[in-house]
Amino acid sequence: MPYLYRLTSKHTLSIKQLQHALKLVVQKHQSLRTSLIFDEQNNQLMQRIIDKNDDNSSLFTFIESTYETDGQLDSIMHDEKGNPHLFDLSQGLVCRCHLLYHKQHPRNDLLTDKDALIFNFHHALFDVPSMDVFIDDLNQAYTTGQLSHDDNTTLRYLDYAVIEQQMPMTGARMFWLDTLHGCQLDRPLSLPYDRHRLTDEHRSGRGTSVSFDFGLDLSHLFLSYASSNNIQPQHLILAAYYVFLFKLTNGERDLCIGINTYGRYREEFKQVIGMFVNAIPLRCQLDPHWSFHQLLEYVQEMESNSMKYSYFPLQRILDLYRNISKPAFLDTSFEFSISEAELDVNEICIGDSRCSYVPYSTEISEDEIMSKFDFILTVQHDLNTVCTSITLVVESTV
Known part of the structure; x- marks a missing residue:
């Protein structure tokens, strides 16, 4: 489920700050670091939550590339939409951030209005309303450098499965x-x-x-x-x-x-x-x-x-x-x-910067x-x- 954004005129984003904010969001939401593995012996699908403090595990995919024309941007989006090999469900890599620089990589660690960014999520663990939650948390994490949460009091996606099993x-x-x-x-x-x-x-x-x-x-x-x-x-x-x-x-x-x-x-x-x-x-x-x-x-x-x-x-x-x-x-x-x-994701704020959603x-x-x-x-x-x-x-x- 790819979402393509472009910064509005004269707005910039810190790449390093954005990467740190993404890490905080994925650490908070267990669904964004959940692996799906089919157990052939027991003939059932198994879920495993990746430890957010495991330094040996990559919690999300962060890649950078360049483009020159809108046609090249369309081709990249087409690949993000239809390429099944972009995610690794067995390792819990269900969230991607793809930075697209116009013609060349920046020298000052900043995304500008000529650049674009794609947030992409595997549909097995993400739906359309999830995007509003993701953007709100990303904005908070980018602005403050932190994202508070308590697994003992905050409802988790795992709790949804338990509630569903216990419902009459x-x-x-x-x-x-x-x-x-x-x-x-x-x-x-x-x-x-x-x-x-x-x-x-x-x-x-x-x-x-x-x-x-x-x-x-x-x-x-x-x-x-x-x-x-x-x-x-x-x-x-x-x-x-x-x-x-x-x-x-x-x-x-x-x-x-x-x-x-x-x-x-x-x-x-x-x-x-x-x-x-x-x-x-x-x-x-x-x-x-x-x-x-x-x-x-x-x-x-x-x-x-x-x-x-x-x-x-x-x-x-x-x-x-x-x-x-x-x-x-x-x-x-x-x-x-x-x-x-009228969708909330049509224009988003990340820190002091505004990004416009590009329909695909x-x-x-x-x-x-x-x-x-x-x-x-x-x-x-x-x-x-x-x-x-x-x-x-x-x-x-x-």
């Missing part, structure tokens, strides 16, 4: 059993395709993206309808998405799709760095005789109830249906998010993007993107 799950288990009763979880939606994919081994990770803007008039009507009917915008979009899938699949009434939830259902989790994201199914049993308003009320109740029990881990949901070899609902997804302009495109080529879904609708405030796997359709179909 009976109610959530019964909810998902009832919600998914009779649902054919291994049957994919009959979406139209141009290229047939036999198995997951043939998934290329390439997709086609089409972006479009609702425009001011349609956006105003959309928000006015949601407001006048006391409906959240994501419920309105989700209901329309189900209608679209109903038509796209030639009238399939049982529509089960996947959605990612942030999983930080307790206030204490908001200050912890880690991977809290949990995927859950959203099942809509659509009655073609409903009016759109009836469907909207149904979707609103269904989504709200599903979110109440979104803390139930995906693996436990799948364990309820052990006869299912592959959950097909994960191939069709929905995402509703705020626009990048997932484009592979002019017509292709990286995609792990067969079909996904991603909705932002004024940007709506439909992504489908290039192995299934060509651009003209999208």
Whole structure:
């Protein structure tokens, strides 16, 4: 998960100070120094926290290089995004800082506005909300040269696993059993395709993206309808998405799709760095005789109830249906998010310096993007993107 930043005009950063601040942040957050090793003998994934005081262990990766053109910067970001060899999970190296100097290394130990820096994290131990926690702590560590914490009183990512194991799950288990009763979880939606994919081994990770803007008039009507009917915008979009899938699949009434939830259902989790994201199914049993308003009320109740029990881990949901070899609902997804302009990471402060976030495109080529879904609708405030796997359709179909 790479984040690319550039310093704003006339701002500088001390490289030595930044490196020390990074060390303090990684020492504080155990998830940033956690190794993942698969124990073949016991057939299970093992986690081990690297001792923060172990002088023989590198707690994070810190590298420096140069670039001259924006094209070279894009190539570096593409490598940071897609190169699986940049991290060493067995050694707990899940955090990277890549300094990019414009044309040459500085002589005065300072990053300038012509330079760039990339913070990159392995997704197994980091999610989007973690970035706010990381930046806040980095700023404090850079400014003061210290970062106070107490493992005995501060909630750790490890505590999240313990809390999850101790939570009463009976109610959530019964909810998902009832919600998914009779649902054919291994049957994919009959979406139209141009290229047939036999198995997951043939998934290329390439997709086609089409972006479009609702425009001011349609956006105003959309928000006015949601407001006048006391409906959240994501419920309105989700209901329309189900209608679209109903038509796209030639009238399939049982529509089960996947959605990612942030999983930080307790206030204490908001200050912890880690991977809290949990995927859950959203099942809509659509009655073609409903009016759109009836469907909207149904979707609103269904989504709200599903979110109440979104803390139930995906693996436990799948364990309820052990006869299912592959959950097909994960191939069709929905995402509703705020626009990048409103994200806290859009502009950050490190000490007295300001850094601007540089958006990174997932484009592979002019017509292709990286995609792990067969079909996904991603909705932002004024940007709506439909992504489908290039192995299934060509651009003209999208």
